[in-house]
Amino acid sequence: MPSSLKIDESVVEDDAAYPITVTLRHLTEEEATPKQSSTSANGQGTQDGLFRSNLAKDDTQDLLDASKINARANSEEVIHAKYMIGADGAHSWTRNQIGLKLEGDSTDYIWGVLDIVPITDFPDIRMRCAIHSADCGSIMVIPRENKLVRLYIQLTTTNQKAGDNSSRADRSKINPQMILESAQRILAPYKITYRKLDWWTAYQIGQRVGTSFSVLERVFLAGDAVHTHSPKAGQGMNVSMQDSFNLGWKIASVVKGHARRSILKTYQSERRRIAQDLIAFDHKFSRLFSGRPAKDVMDAEGISMEEFKAAFEKGNMFASGIAVNYGASAIVAKEGSSEEQGDGTDVSVAIAKHRVISDQSLCGGITVGMRIPSHKVLSQADARPWHLHEVLPSNGRWRVVVFAGNTNENQQRDKLWKLSEAFSAPDSFLNLYTPKGARSDGVFEVLLIHNAPRQSVTVLDFPEVFRPFDEIDGWDYNKIFVDDVSYHEGFGNIYEALGIPQNGCIVIIRPDQYVSYVGSMEKTAAVNSFFAGFMKEQHVPYEAQPNGTQV
Ligand SMILES: Cc1cc2nc3c(=O)[nH]c(=O)nc-3n(C[C@H](O)[C@H](O)[C@H](O)COP(=O)(O)OP(=O)(O)OC[C@H]3O[C@@H](n4cnc5c(N)ncnc54)[C@H](O)[C@@H]3O)c2cc1C
Structure with a gap:
């Protein structure tokens, strides 16, 4: 497990240098393979891993402290690297070490997730669909393997004030029965219950994006480490993988000596802009999900079905990546300003005579x-x-x-x-x-x-x-x-x-x-x-x- 990270700023522009030093501390066998809690019949146990997802509390420090008192204490390894990518999730240790911040707010909405084998008379339960009730909120239905269906269910709102990021949903008060009851209200007059619960959670998601995606184009952040948003449109993993896909070939071509380091700036201009666009879309999508559906075309305050469908389709384009359109830069020869078409970073061609359109x-x-x-x-x-x-x-x-x-x-x-x-x-x-x-x-x-x-x-x-x-x-x-x-x-x-x-x-x-x-x-x-x-x-x-x- 990493315990320290240093960057020697004096050599960051030297192609041959290894400016990054990371110290790793070995964990005990027990810490490295924590017991996986199996699903309990009443659904109170959740599956987890060594480092839990952004749904669990950040236990990095506890693990580091624990490693000091075992037989392998002080067993350290020092790694010198040219480049480093922190793809270590929403609690990113790398992000904390390099002092980068996420900007944005927690949303007001608390969502419950149930992975169940549903017993229901709702005929479209095996279709990926969204149900927008008149005044009890929304459900998103995602059919899965082995007769499982994932339901995303809007539960309630917090009393959070704008800009108050400390307010988090108290998930300890939420249980699968409460989530099921919300689902039943939204789905009425159809009925739904279950006997098999595979997994559940409740979350209040932050819609945040990093102020920068790298330090000195040597240590980069990717995925949830630099952007978080609601999972409703199924985009987090897709967008996260596309971050690394965008960055991987650029670092490789610089390390091999084929391309100049200047291309590395395009990672931030391209991917931070995508994250900003995604969060803007996510705000809109969350509002559509949580708002009241329009009664008819004259109901200006309600959400129209056309608007809802258009947003759903746009979400699919985000997820597949085919809607991505990178702005002008040294590696995208098109009209316009690289700052305006990206996240504000200047990634234009350094020498004017090489500008090609x-x-x-x-x-x-x-x-x-x-x-x-x-x-x-x-x-x-x-x-x-x-x-x-x-x-x-x-x-x-x-x-x-x-x-x-x-x-x-x-x-x-x-x-x-x-x-x-x-x-x-x-x-x-x-x-x-x-x-x-x-x-x-x-x-x-x-x-x-x-x-x-x-x-x-x-x-x-x-x-x-x-x-x-x-x-x-x-x-x-x-x-x-x-x-x-x-x-x-x-x-x-x-x-x-x-x-x-x-x-x-x-x-x-x-x-x-x-x-x-x-x-x-x-x-x-x-x-x-x-x-x-x-x-x-x-x-x-x-x-x-x-x-x-x-x-
Ligand atoms: C309920 C829910 C449902 C979702 N559904 C979808 C969906 O349907 N589609 C979709 O695209 N996305 C979905 N997402 C979002 C998706 O899970 C994330 O966006 C995605 O997993 C982010 O990938 P990542 O690699 O950046 O981070 P993570 O998946 O969080 O991976 C980070 C990894 O880093 C490891 N790590 C952390 N700290 C350290 C450390 N100090 N040292 C070593 N390793 C460390 C962790 O163990 C972990 O393996 C969902 C999210 C939630 C919460």
Whole structure:
């Protein structure tokens, strides 16, 4: 268990330094494997783990104190690290150590959660739905495995004053019977009870977001450690995982020496903005849940069903991550101010000549800053259909995807060969930023999706930059795709679905599948400029790189 954290601020900008020192204290076997309380028949026991969730009190200090009096006291380990991520939940020890604060309030609403096998005459109990009663509050129904159903039930409100964060629900006064009775009032005239209770809790949630997501871009916070909100829309875990997904590849590319440290600031500008938007949405969603439904269209003070449904759908978009649209920055080439489109952090390109702006009007179905939608394409070499996302695995590589149109037409073929010459030139992004001697696709993968009839061309008709040669493995057959009909799985029609023009375009996709740039096939210089804004020129041969650096 960590007991201290220090950052040597004098070396934070030194790429080779290990500015973080964390001391770990060993716990006893008993402390490390606490007894799990099984569910009791009356539901009074709850399942817990070593460090309980944000529903339990913070017992970090108790565990640390206990470890001092056992046989392994003073058994410590010291870790020196370049970077550290505190994904240690709402009571985050890391957050406390680095002195970052959460801003916001506790909500007024107390919610009960029951995981039960329901006995009910409510016909939609196996549907994910929300029941909004006339004046007894709301229930959210989430069908689960083994006939279980999770019910989120609004219980009551506290008398909390605005800004008074000390007021917490007294959960000791709440029991499963009280929660069930609330559910029965909301569901009436339908009836509900249970004999099997798997788990229950009651909570009053804080809607809070961190004032900053990192210290000196060396120690980062992710997940509940930097944002908490109500679990009703099922977003906490999704948004938390997306934090780490956003941060992981950025730290990896800096540690490997591919990208400059400046890209790390985009973590806060992108993810803190999402957390702020989510909390604003959560405020609205909680109000809709707790408010009185409108009696009819003239009832201006009631909540309209349309408004409720729209918020429900927006919540689903948050949960899946497909509504996320990152703002302009060094790694998202679009119009506008990075401060306004993010959380206020300046993440624009440091050198003005490297500022690149996409031609967003080129492809109607691709939005710069959002994930590229996935449609099926065929491998040129073997006609096997692939979903586009399957050929963009999250392995830290950037993708430069060239939609070349019908390459049987002279104009498109000429453009493609010119583009490949530019990509292969000694001063191209491929040659400047891929370590000498590393795999040619170790940092960037250059992919081609054309729409000439598949059987009218072969892999070998295309420039070598799309089928790099390896002395042992031969030609690479996995980088050229075609928008054509498959033998057994229909037609992905990706050109039409993404609005790709017949004269083609270049799309740069980040390692996390968000679109960085869209431009015409002629704009190869813009691709070089884009990467010059944050990548590091590689002069050291791959073999001579520091230990542990792999491409
Ligand atoms: C009742 C309820 C229902 C929810 N339902 C949903 C849902 O349906 N969908 C959804 O997306 N989200 C849901 N959430 C939210 C979701 O659970 C959280 O947002 C998510 O778990 C946050 O993940 P995390 O990794 O940031 O933190 P946590 O899941 O809290 O994980 C933190 C981890 O850090 C460990 N830890 C803490 N301190 C230390 C330490 N000092 N040293 C070492 N380890 C430490 C803990 O043991 C824990 O394993 C729900 C939350 C609640 C309370």
